[in-house]
Amino acid sequence: MRWAIEDGWTLTQRYLAQLARRPARLVGVVAFPILMVLIFAYLLGGGMSVPGGGSYREFLMPGMFAMTMAFGLSGTMIAVVDDTGKGVTDRFRSLPMAPSAVFTGRVAADLVNAALALAVLIGCGLAVGWRPHGSLGETLAALGLLLLLRTALVWAGIYLGLLTSDPSMVSLAQTLEFPFGFLSGAFVATSTMPAWLGTVAEWNPLSSTVTATRVLFGNPGAAGTSWVSSHAVPMAVVWPLVLLAVFVPLSVRRYGRLGN
């Protein structure tokens, strides 16, 4: 147990050292969401209406936060495929280290990344006029839900990364992030979509986190009519837990049998 924690910390430090040597990586992590905020707030936002009224930028930011968490999945996958492809994963597997550290180190490193990206986005949101209107507790709970979603998707990314050694699969995952991100209530209200598509979008785990954070931040557009959107806050906990229940055992199993 002691080694599980120490080895996990050692691998987290490895990531922090990488970040210190390649700070440009962070620019990539945050530049895309910032551009998206600017595009949606200034280029497309004029044509958007928020159901029940309210500022589109206030409506948009929770969607941007959640989408940034979701789009981290391919970043995790890239890191895992890279380590496996270069033989670094094999080296870890031949060391007397705690095997769990490979996972906890990755999760911790990617959460550091996510927290930094979130901090930059919050700054960006404040600059375009977004405000959290809830209590401090509600605001922290909203941030917690975002990081919970990210944690679940780190595990999904680890599993997908262990599944393939083919870098082109990463491109595929990056492409599939778009329908996952956009087929949700992140950018437009699901009530504006065709009925069946709106239902699919509402059941997207991302939508639960988006709606839940809108509720907790006191941002507009949170009022839902369907069961899943009116139970957004509990669902924003349930969905990541379901994902974790699936991907944690899958990843651990896959890691143990790598190459067999």
Next chain:
Amino acid sequence: MTPQIHAEGLRKRYGDAYALDGFDLSVPAGTLCGLLGPNGAGKTTAVRVLSTLLRHDGGVARVAGFDVATEPAKVRSAIGLVGQQAAVDEILSGRQNLILFGRLHHLGRAEATRRADDLLERFDLADTGSKPVSAYSGGMRRRLDLAASLLAAPQVLFLDEPTTGLDPRSRLEVWRAVRSLVADGTTVLLTTQYLEEADRLADRISLVEHGRVIAEGSPAELKGSLGATRIELVLTDPDALGSAAGLLARVTGAEPVTEELRVSAAAEPSMLADVVRELAAAELSFADVALRHPTLDEVFLELTGVAR
């Protein structure tokens, strides 16, 4: 003395094909065993099973006294592994890499740092230790990789084609490092496709084909198994081949083989002087005359039946 690496009847199946099919190996402590064989023979699979990266389907394997299937953690504490790729973090510096892997060996920060600096010095990387690995040459990466496998002073070291893709100078450097490890008592299992490498480094060589060891012995024994030395003449004039072959046959008493401008026959080393004297007396002009030992290539091709 019990062997440091012992495998008996190892089997590893992928689908319908056996990558290892009754693989036997025994490597005494403090020696270097070369696994020699063509691509796909099962060398890498054997190394991956012995280093706990793969589970085998049958047979037993013990490394440093521990069963690889039931005591993998103990095996991992006793081994170092250098795979086919330089398994190091490209973004970090060489020193950071060594400290990272040292800490994952549970060395403790101070000890990991000290070992890292020692190894950088030993592998001639001290000057470039703080540069990122992405700026290293192939040879430097290989040396760093080798250094990383030595952090915990392993009893048993697995080297899977450690010099593939290296230039001749880097290859010599790796060879020198490996030799000094064996001299210090490390047991080494090295896979290679280069016969010269096995010939130069190995105490014992196991020839691997179709997932099993088909021949085993010291380099000299394996070469000896192909028979005596040969005397080979290279002529300048094709018309002289007949008389040169006659001359060789007379001196050696063996059946000469001709091939283009070459003619050779099995011979005792002491017959070389007679051949040269006779050549001079017959005033035959020649480009080269040499006493040749069978190469491991010839042994290999003979035993695997690839070329004949």
